[in-house]
Amino acid sequence: MEQTEPIPPKDSLETAVEQKLFPAHDDGSSFTIFRVPAHIREENKKLYEPQLVSIGPYYRGRDALRAMEQHKLRLLRHFLQRAATVPLSDFVRAVRAVERRARCCYSERTSVFDGYFILEFFFKWNRGEPDPLCDVGWGLTLLHSDLLLLENQIPFFVLERLFDTFFRGAVTQDNLVKILLIQLKLNGTVVPRQPLRPEFTGQFDHLLHLLHDKFVPKLEELELPAVTNGSPSPSPPRLLLIPCVSLLREAGVTFRKKRSPRDMFDVTFDRKRGVMELLRIEIHLANLTQLMNLIAFEQSRGTTRRDSGAADELQRAHVVAGQIGAGRLRAPAGWHR
Known part of the structure; x- marks a missing residue:
């Protein structure tokens, strides 16, 4: 019987090049959370970079934002206590189910655990529950601003999956949108106080997309x-x-x-x-x-x-x-x- 020659192992450089050319995620067509172009950000970084909390991968690990990581863990504990009837394993499975898809939304690797922090923050905010983050005079303003930065987003479907797991499928996406809109409209700055389109209108990429869809007119x-x-103008100016x-x-x-x-x-x-x-x-x-x-x-x-x-x-x-x-x-x- 003719023996086939063993396939030689790939050179490490060849493997590295293949990983660069053919990454595990797609070619970027599914990116929904983008970087602001550097030449625009450099004009005024404060307009585009978080001052208090990092969401997603782009600012994770920045020294000025590390103190918030302990608050994220604290709110995660509160979230799990609030969902006492839901086993931790259910939330782990929910995270695993969307983790790979979520990473394809960024140009850098990310974690979806920030979704717990966002949901618990909005639960507390919506119910008026006391919390150190909200009780500090500047805390609520900075958090609200940071959660609506283009580079500081988490995919909306992550929030949907965690929200659905929390309520064991007993509520719809409309309920999540309503909770978020209550706070967005109460703390609106540039946008109108009331949503222009209060009804559910489709899929959202993230919180900033939701704000844009509901409050900014087409x-x-x-x-x-x-x-x-x-006299009226005969043609549009x-x-x-x-x-x-x-x-x-x-x-x-x-x-x-x-x-x-x-x-x-x-x-x-x-x-x-x-x-x-x-x-x-x-x-x-x-x-x-x-x-x-x-x-x-x-x-x-x-x-x-x-x-x-x-x-x-x-x-x-x-x-x-x-x-x-x-x-x-x-x-x-x-x-x-």
């Missing part, structure tokens, strides 16, 4: 600003960036607080008088962070114009821009630092 929902010149406030004022435009705006996107411009009326918004680090991460989320998905509601908040006065010429965008009209 382009078709944004009516063009009214221009009171006596061309969309342009808002000139900075100083350029608008130099052109003779004055600003007034709108008495009864439908929402923050309701802008009107009186061409004859040169008066723009809009909602007054106080801009500070928290709501600026939220807005910029919503825009980064839209851009990371290759979002089409119909979905770019957050970016359109920076372009709402396009009628004005068409009349007096677009300048370099520094601060949207009506925003005050």
